[in-house]
Amino acid sequence: MPDFKRYLPILTWGRDYNKTALSNDLMAAVIVTIMLIPQSLAYALLAGMPPEAGLYASIVPIMLYAVFGTSRALAVGPVAVISLMTAAALSNIVEQGTMGYAVAALSLAALSGIILLAMGLLKLGFVANFLSHPVIAGFITASGIIIAASQLKHILGIDAHGHNLLDLVVSLVKHLPEINWITTVIGVAATAFLFWVRKGLKPMLEGFKLNATLVGVAVKAGPVAVVVVTTLAVWLFGLSNQGVKIVGEVPQSLPPFTLPSFSPALIGQLLVPAILISLIGFVESISVAQTLAAKKRQRIDPDQELIGLGAANIGASLTGGFPVTGGFSRSVVNFDAGAETPAAGAFTAIGLAIAALALTPLIFFLPKATLAATIIVAVLSLVDFSILKRAWGYSKADFAAVSATILLTLAFGVEAGVSAGVGLSILLHLYKTSKPHxxxxxxxxxxxxxxxxxxxxxxxxxxxxxxxxxxxxxxxxxxxxxxxxxxxxxxxxxxxxxxxxxxxxxxxxxxxxxxxxxxxxxxxxxxxxxxxxxxxxxxxxxxxxxxxxxxxxxxxxxxxxxxxxxxxx
The missing domain is CATH 3.30.750.24 (STAS domain)
Known part of the structure; x- marks a missing residue:
């Protein structure tokens, strides 16, 4: 039995599960589900996948993590940086929108899951220590800028491509004459509203002496509100006939059973991106999990987390998804909403499954500009240039590593950036220890x-x-x-x-x-x-x-x- 408990944490927390935990988990699941519906659709768009893939990638992976993961609050699913890395990896191999692209995404998730699972079984959780936190912060900051820039084409209603900042800016400027002003109004208004929801809605509602829980739900429901309003506007005024790009038909179904391809040629092309996605996903996930666990004096097992994330990615590959990991924003919302156990994630998955079955026809007229606004507001919170000032004041070597990571990511894209981050982290360690005091x-x-x-x-x-x-x-x-x-x-x-x-x-x-x-x-x-x-x-x-x-x-x-x-x- 001790071995089963080691690999199946659900046997530990599930034994003491009670009505209080059930009530708290259900409340957290409701709040997180409300937030995840538009977010999942948006991250699928970012990854170059059809919108329903975002919902699919948020259902089975969460349930599998609830069984194998050790964090009581971590919410697993599509996240911005991993979605961008997925798009960057796959667009070099196959064309977006094709069946081959979807199969490649499944294969990338499967390969990432196998790598994570193998690392967990071999107890290689310490590998995350080779990525310095300042370097990772620099990579995420640069990735946030690239992600935001990549979504401007949806805000402006134009076509633009590129996997680094320079290519994106050049492409955006080139296509500026094609701007669709109706789309731009929708995109800018949605972005402004979402920023206001984050900064101004909570103080306003608190001024009316409303219940704290109700205020929290209202703030988290902001993206849902903008989805509803913009979708109704497009439908009522027929804006899709005036060039406003919409999500269109989304299958009304539960996640389908899918199989990745294990073609040697495809695996050879995906292996390096899968390793990088696994490392970055694990570092992001374990950082969030340990931060939240420390607040409740709980313990996180890095090796078991690898197994949990590996199982989640394998689950995504078998149910029409793409690579996933523990997300910062959704996990913090889950924690703040009072989640007691990983069962909150399972309840969230049930809520998303209901949405996939019943609500998808309602988003036919959802403008892609709204989803782009959701992404932009989410990722700009990741951009933190203060790390440069802090690194400069504390260690010039750390500053050089962070600066190089940011510049290389912006100039050459996320794959080059994360490769540079890994290399610089190791070189920084060797440099610091090569001349000991x-x-x-x-x-x-x-x-x-x-x-x-x-x-x-x-x-x-x-x-x-x-x-x-x-x-x-x-x-x-x-x-x-x-x-x-x-x-x-x-x-x-x-x-x-x-x-x-x-x-x-x-x-x-x-x-x-x-x-x-x-x-x-x-x-x-x-x-x-x-x-x-x-x-x-x-x-x-x-x-x-x-x-x-x-x-x-x-x-x-x-x-x-x-x-x-x-x-x-």
């Missing part, structure tokens, strides 16, 4: 503590150099340590002992061990002994497996104080 330390008078001689008034011994290495030693920084020790010792003929204080060293890889052997030999030639102090148990266990300790000219001491006392002249 190495402090020469001395004894704080009257204590057994040793601190940096440049920061504290300490006691030192001219014949002994004590160096504290504030980083694990591995291939990228081993040579740097060699150079630092040689630089310090070579010009000082009084030195007879070098002590490496290993307080912060958690790992010494084989390259670093060979460097220590080289350091030992060089110091021996200069008639200087090498000693180690405060070596951690796991590190010592590894060193004992090699011959280094037997060949080391000095000794290993339990503490830096003990080493200094033993080497006093």
């Amino acid at each position: 190495i402090a020469e330390v001395g004894q704080v008078p009257g204590t057994e503590h040793y601190r940096n001689i440049l920061r504290h008034d300490v006691i030192t011994n001219p014949s002994v150099v004590s160096l504290r290495v504030d980083e694990s030693l591995y291939f990228a920084n081993a040579r740097y340590l060699e150079d630092k020790i040689h630089e310090r010792v070579a010009g000082d003929t009084e030195i007879r002992h070098v002590i490496l204080q290993c307080t912060a060293i958690n790992e010494i890889d084989l390259s670093a061990l060979e460097s220590l052997e080289m350091i030992n030999e060089r110091l021996k030639e200069m008639d200087v002994k090498l000693h180690l102090s405060e070596v951690k148990g796991p590190v010592m266990d590894r060193l004992k497996q090699e011959h280094f300790l037997h060949e080391m000219t000095g000794s290993v001491f339990l503490s830096q104080f003990e080493a200094a006392q033993a080497l006093k002249p």
